[in-house]
Amino acid sequence: MNWQLPKINWANFFMDTGIIILKLTVIYLIYIIVKKVGFKLIARSFQKLEERKEISLGRxxxxxxxxTNIFSYALVFVFIVTVLELFNIKATAVLAGAGVVGLAVGFGAQGLVSDVVTGFFLLLEKQIDVGDYVTTGSFSGIVEAVGLRTTQIRSFDGTLHYIPNRMITxxxxxxRGNMRALVDITIPYEKNxxxxxxxxxxxxxxxxxxxxKIIEGPNVLGVQNLGTSDVVIRVIAKTENMAQWEVERKMRKVLKEALQSLQTEKD
Incomplete structure (x- = not known):
């Protein structure tokens, strides 16, 4: 028997390929345009709310x-479904027909649902806002984003942590509220x-x-501890939120200068 390869109409092949590439390009361009326009509309809407002071900046x-996170997920899903439809592939048929893939998606969805539910209650109960200084597990830092699946926390060394919402137990x-600035200063036993x-x-x-930035105090509480060669005196103050470290630095400088001036006068 003589086997012959089927003849390929290259003109039609390149034409069909070109049409598919053109359609993919158009779909991708539409995706990019919708994404940029959507992001701008969302940002502008919240900017107006902030200007009217109908909502706090952090909230x-x-x-x-x-x-923005939800919009991105929805847009990517529509993009993928549209591309599959372009090749006459039904997205529902793919998920239903691929048993292994469906099982993997099922297991992955458990974590996803847990992330979404946890994130929902974090927002509903107003436990966290962008710009808050928080500690969860071994991570401490400033909240940069609260997403549908993850929360982003940037630590003070600049590291950005992506934490799945279900891990925030x-x-x-x-x-939340005013903070406390605390300084312990030591003086020798021989001092009055x-x-x-x-x-x-x-x-x-x-x-x-x-x-x-100081709301109350600073107040000298008195002797906090007795060391081997000195006495520890504690000073506290109530400050505006996130200003406690700045106030503590100023308190240390002022208290040190005050004790130095006392020593200079006696000398």
Whole structure:
């Protein structure tokens, strides 16, 4: 028997291939345009809400991040289905007919549903907002985005952590209400404690008048601990949120200068 390869009409082949490539290009361009327009409309809508002060800045950024995330997932899904339809492939038939793929999707969906449900309650109960300083598990940092599946937390060394929402079993939010600035300062045993406390409190009162981020105090509580060669005196202040570290640095500088001036006067 003589086997002959079927003749290929190259003109039709290249024409059909060109049409498919053209359609794919058009679909992709439409996807890019819709994505950019959608992102701009979402951003503009929340910007108007912020200008009208109908929603807090942190809450606005959180919801904007979430809606943008949902929009991206929906758009990618429509894009994939459209491409499959272009090749006359039914997306539902693929998922239903591929037993192994369907099983894998089923197992993956369990984690996805858990992520979505956990993220929903995080937002519903207002446990977290973009810009909050939080601690969850071994991660601490500033929340940059709350997505449909993951929450992004940037630590203070610049590392960006992508945490699946289902992994957030415990959450500490350090950005709710005023915070506390705490400074422990040591003085030698031979120094007069009452006089040192008086000098430190005077320096704290002066700092409170010039630092608007201090809500209450600073107050010298007194002796906190007795060391082997010195006495530990504790000073605390109530500050605006996220200003506690700045205030602590200023308190250390002012208290050190106050004690130095006391030593200079005696010398």
């Amino acid at each position: 606005s950024r959180t919801l904007q991040s979430l809606i 415990t959450l500490s939010n350090h950005s 404690i009452d006089e040192a406390i008086k000098i430190l409190q005077s320096a704290c009162d002066a700092l409170a008048e010039e630092e608007p």
